[in-house]
Amino acid sequence: FSSGASAASTEDSWRKVNFHNVYKDIAALLEDESYDDGSYGPVFVRLAWHASGTYDVGSKTGGSNGATIRFSPEADHGANAGLGVARARLEPLKKKYPHISYGDLYTLAGVVGVQELGGPTVRWRPGRVDNKTKEQCTPDDRLPDAAQGADHVRAIFYRMGFDDQEIAALVGAHALGRCHSTRSGYEGPWNASPTAFTNFFYTELLQNTWVPKKWSGPFQFVDKPTGEFMMLPADLAFRTDPVFRRHAERYAADQDAFFADFAKAFSRLLELGVSFPADAPVYEFKALD
Template structure:
């Protein structure tokens, strides 16, 4: 409870992005888990392997240093909790603080002490790709179905933003990126989107008419693929179901590769 309280207190920061470290803390946990491969049982949050290169220096993890630093400060105060538990708990607390659902979380992850268990780079999804890539990562490697895939991407991207200095893409998905809700699905369906380049980097993404919201190609695939779109429509019209399904899918994500007796 003390650790939860310390995380909660550390999230607000008026000078950082949209005023909270919450979104980047959520992204840290997602990327710690997203290395899981159901075919080999390797990767996932257990081990906290992102402390070491090459995972630490994986291009997909650029920008996570702010969350890693924030978590390090908590770890110094509470050395008994493992990094792997702390990073996953961080996301659970951050989502709750940003008005999201309560997510089931269990301790028990270990930190690997050497670099022998670090998963290979290249397992994180790329925003420039299509539905085949999304299903390859989410189904073939992580073991999620279409419904879980859609709820996880749309829930994650209701928060935070892209930073051109990190990914080359720029902007937020929703008007209030520190408030967790089904808003991602609503704007994805309702707004008109235009495919164009980010002026400073040339990276291609979707912009809305007002140029104040964005979508990655992978986000747009969620309404181009009929099976994905079915879920986008359900979640756009039912925030309660969205929150419940997100909590279940995120809890499952946090458990990938964690041995339980």
């Protein structure tokens, strides 16, 4: 047990952190020509989501507080494959700002990813505490299974406390990044600009013809005729399920509506299960230029 590891384990340590500086330092870590499509933004957004999306309203377990995603067994859950890359990229900032908690660092990295790639301002509060142990890791069934459809997606997100509109808004994050055959087994980006936060998840989903990809990997869809872009089986639920589709159509037609709804739902996701000090400030960071 190293004493340094408990630097952020007190409820008040976040008060010593200048989060504007952390925001800037995370933003400086995004760009890297040699990584994926040139940005760590998408994988930071996925880290923030998987750190938070384990929450269960019934038992009040899981969520970003305590950042159990960094411990085994949770770190090794199939759904979290590849997220060690994002945690390693952020680790120098935990050294530089020892008073930030991992939960605050990982969720703030998601906010930076969204905003610096051109997305909406996401309200964010500090105050998560590194007060959990590996015994509090969540079971390996809390995050969605990409191979399944609307019923499963609803069951997973209702467990977090989200409704259909919020679910449909959150999945729009699939404008960002790509699937990696070495991580999830799936392959390819959802659209041609994976380092820009746009409403293209919905426009691609609704405008293209999606056909099964011919390969030996897991069942997924590619667009006809180019085969350049992909959809997961779970993504197609936002086209086939009538309620999800109504929201997808609205977001495809109105990027501002998508940005507003995504910002609200993503902010709420990052706060599930966290009890913030009453005086924790709410930040609305300005994107850097």
